[in-house]
Amino acid sequence: MSTHVEAPRPAVRRSAPRWPKExxxxxxxxxxxxxxxxxxxxxxxxxxxxxxxxxxxxxxxxxxxxxxxxxxxxxxxxxxxxxxxxxxxxxxxxxxxxxxxxxxxxxxxxxxxxxxxxxxxxxxxxxxxxxxxxxxxxxxxxxxxxxxxxxxxxxxxxxxxxxxxxxxxxxxxxxxxxxxxxxxxxxxxxxxxxxxxxxxxxxxxxxxxxxxxxxxxxxxxxxxxxxxxxxxxxxxxxxxxxxxxxxxxxxxxxxxxxxxxxxxxxxxxxxxxxxxxxxxxxxxxxxxxxxxxxxxxxxxxxxxxxxxxxxxxxxxxxxxxxxxxxxxxxxxxxxxxxxxxxxxxxxxxxxxxxxxxxxxxxxxxxLELKQVVALVREHKSEAFVVVLTAGMIVATDLLIGTLVGLGVAILKTALEMSRFSVEHHHREDHVRVEFGGNATFLRLPRLLDHLERLPDGKHVHLDMTMVRHLDRACHQAVEHWAAQRRRSQDSVEVALPARTG
Incomplete structure (x- = not known):
């Protein structure tokens, strides 16, 4: 005698009501x-x-x-x-x-x-x-x-x-x-x-x-x-x-x-x-x-x-x-x-x-004046963006003012992201210059200023291994400066980061 066992029926999933009564x-x-x-x-x-x-x-x-x-x-x-x-x-x-x-x-x-x-x-x-x-x-x-x-x-x-x-x-x-x-x-x-x-x-x-x-x-x-x-x-x-x-x-x-x-x-x-x-x-x-x-x-x-x-x-x-x-x-x-x-x-x-x-x-x-005052005390650059955007909207219109504020915020962020440090170590016969941070075109004037102030007649060692990002503009500027020094019979050694932009 055989017995027939029905397979269990799958449970019916009921979706939760869209707006519950409770x-x-x-x-x-x-x-x-x-x-x-x-x-x-x-x-x-x-x-x-x-x-x-x-x-x-x-x-x-x-x-x-x-x-x-x-x-x-x-x-x-x-x-x-x-x-x-x-x-x-x-x-x-x-x-x-x-x-x-x-x-x-x-x-x-x-x-x-x-x-x-x-x-x-x-x-x-x-x-x-x-x-x-x-x-x-x-x-x-x-x-x-x-x-x-x-x-x-x-x-x-x-x-x-x-x-x-x-x-x-x-x-x-x-x-x-x-x-x-x-x-x-x-x-x-x-x-x-x-x-x-x-x-x-x-x-x-x-x-x-x-x-x-x-x-x-x-x-x-x-x-x-x-x-x-x-x-x-x-x-x-x-x-x-x-x-x-x-x-x-x-x-x-x-x-x-x-x-x-x-x-x-x-x-x-x-x-x-x-x-x-x-x-x-x-x-x-x-x-x-x-x-x-x-x-x-x-x-x-x-x-x-x-x-x-x-x-x-x-x-x-x-x-x-x-x-x-x-x-x-x-x-x-x-x-x-x-x-x-x-x-x-x-x-x-x-x-x-x-x-x-x-x-x-x-x-x-x-207006949220309390927040603006707090920004002025803690983050002056952020407060500047707020005041500039608001002022431009009042002076021109909403679209132009917002776009100006957005552009300034992007530029401010780019400058902050491209922090660049330079340290000089002078010796009798050589100069060692250590660079750090991000060397981008935004920092190119500062980079060239430091290079052009280095004294003649000494061996120069540029250590850029600690630079996180070296873009093409700064890379070319360093190579061009080093080539000029070498043509003047000065000894130059450049240590570049492992990867350059």
Whole structure:
């Protein structure tokens, strides 16, 4: 009698649920906190960029829902960023609002290509001093621009005009009802934010920026202050599909696409590095995150909305509020959409001076003055890169300033990497010169100076065996100098390193 034994069935592997039930409550609560942080900033960034407020909200919705669903980062939240207001205002002023969608769409496609090409990881190699200088420069430009809405004046288009208009702004802010009201509301907003930050942590789960906006707007309404208020209409009517396709042949417009793509990518991936240090969950996959950011910007471009980046303010609020999965950032986008569809009129009570104060505070945070002071004390060369980059951004524009800072950082690193030491040992009948470090073309003037100062009529021994790297320029210079000495009947001995560059 035979018995039939069934082979054990392989265990069925069930993938973990994308959004576990046990984390739903934490993600729901975090999404509401992020929504409350994002709402005034979406509107404020749009107004500061010189475009309709609805376009900022559309970008916030896309950043929450579209980017939130894509792989890349878990805790990072995307939306319109204060750091891009300078770029957007410049692009709209130069090419018109109709071209904004084309620029943002093109930037998104470039980001996707960079992510697919696995370039995302390379952004981690950019000097932190350049990044800090870039953010500080953006902060300075942001502050310089937003002081005008506080005083009730339109923001000048160019930096020199902003500096030149400060005396008139001060007079208007201190002598006219509109200026005094705007200044009062801005100060009130900043004071409320500051005081709210000192309250117990449980209370601070409600964002201080939201409380400040509510308080200042209520004061403006009750006191009937003569201040300008934002205007928010229908999102559907605000959608502005790209039409200026003829501009694709314009080198300036193509340059704007590249600038948007590079700056947005850098800001998003640097934000990712910072957010990853705040939590113990899955870390950011840089190339996938770059593709996700590109997809989000492509959708924003098709809708004619603002460009997006990952935003450190919203991302940190998401982590601190206890988010566990991507669901929190997706839900925050849903809350933005529902609020503007159901209660759009509420936003029309917010004075522009209040939003300007929020952006001034954001610009101040970007300056990170404490870190700059610490750099000046400990690493003066790094501090120089920060200050130069920020200054060039204020004096020229974001792209030129960043490129100048990057170039100086590369040159500084090259000089530091090519440290070169020389030691002389003089005897009655000979001179021994020992070289160390890296002998590159950057140190060629110093090398030649030491060789040309050696006395005639003595045997010279050049010991370069301790040189780690001897490039072709320095090698040829040494050989040429030795040949000249030998033609003068001087004895020269050269000991080269085992390998030369």
């Amino acid at each position: 984390s739903f409550g934490a993600d729901l609560g975090a999404s509401l906190v992020v929504f409350l942080v994002a709402l005034p900033l979406c509107v404020g960034v749009a107004v500061a960029s010189g475009v309709p407020a609805e376009l900022g909200i559309i970008t916030g919705v896309v950043g929450g829902i579209v980017v939130g669903l894509l792989p890349g980062s878990t805790m990072q939240v995307s939306g319109p960023a204060a750091g891009l207001t300078v770029l957007v205002a410049s692009a709209v002023g130069q090419h018109g609002l109709a071209a904004l969608g084309v620029i943002v769409l093109g930037a998104g496609v470039l980001q996707i290509l960079m992510g697919v090409s696995r370039i995302g990881s390379w952004f981690r190699a950019i000097s932190p001093s350049v990044v800090q200088g870039m953010l500080a420069g953006i902060g300075l430009v942001l502050i310089l621009g937003q002081i005008y809405p506080v005083g009730g004046l339109p923001q000048p288009a160019h930096t020199p005009e902003k500096f030149a208009g400060i005396p008139d702004l001060a007079i208007t802010a201190l002598t006219t009802p509109v200026g005094l009201s705007g200044l009062f509301l801005a100060v009130l907003t900043l004071v409320v934010i500051s005081l709210w930050g000192r309250l117990p942590e449980k209370v601070r789960l409600v964002p201080g920026a939201l409380i400040a906006v509510v308080v200042a707007s209520a004061v403006a309404l009750v006191a009937a202050l003569p201040v300008k208020k934002i205007e928010v209409g229908s999102l559907l009517e605000a959608i502005n599909p790209p039409t200026a396709w003829g501009g694709l042949l314009d080198p300036a417009l193509l340059g704007s696409m590249l600038t948007f793509a590079l700056i947005a990518s850098a800001e998003s991936l640097f934000s990712a590095a910072a957010v990853d240090r705040m939590h113990n969950g899955p870390k950011t996959q840089y190339n996938k995150e770059l593709v996700a950011q590109g997809a989000g910007n492509a959708v924003c471009g098709l809708l004619g909305a603002l460009p997006m980046t990952a935003v450190i303010v919203r991302s940190s609020a998401n982590v601190q509020a206890g988010a566990r999965t991507k669901l929190s950032r997706v839900l925050h986008g849903c809350w933005l959409l529902l609020f503007v569809m159901l209660l759009p009129g509420v936003l029309n009570f917010i004075p522009t001076a209040v939003l300007a104060a929020l952006l001034i505070q954001a610009g101040w945070k970007l």
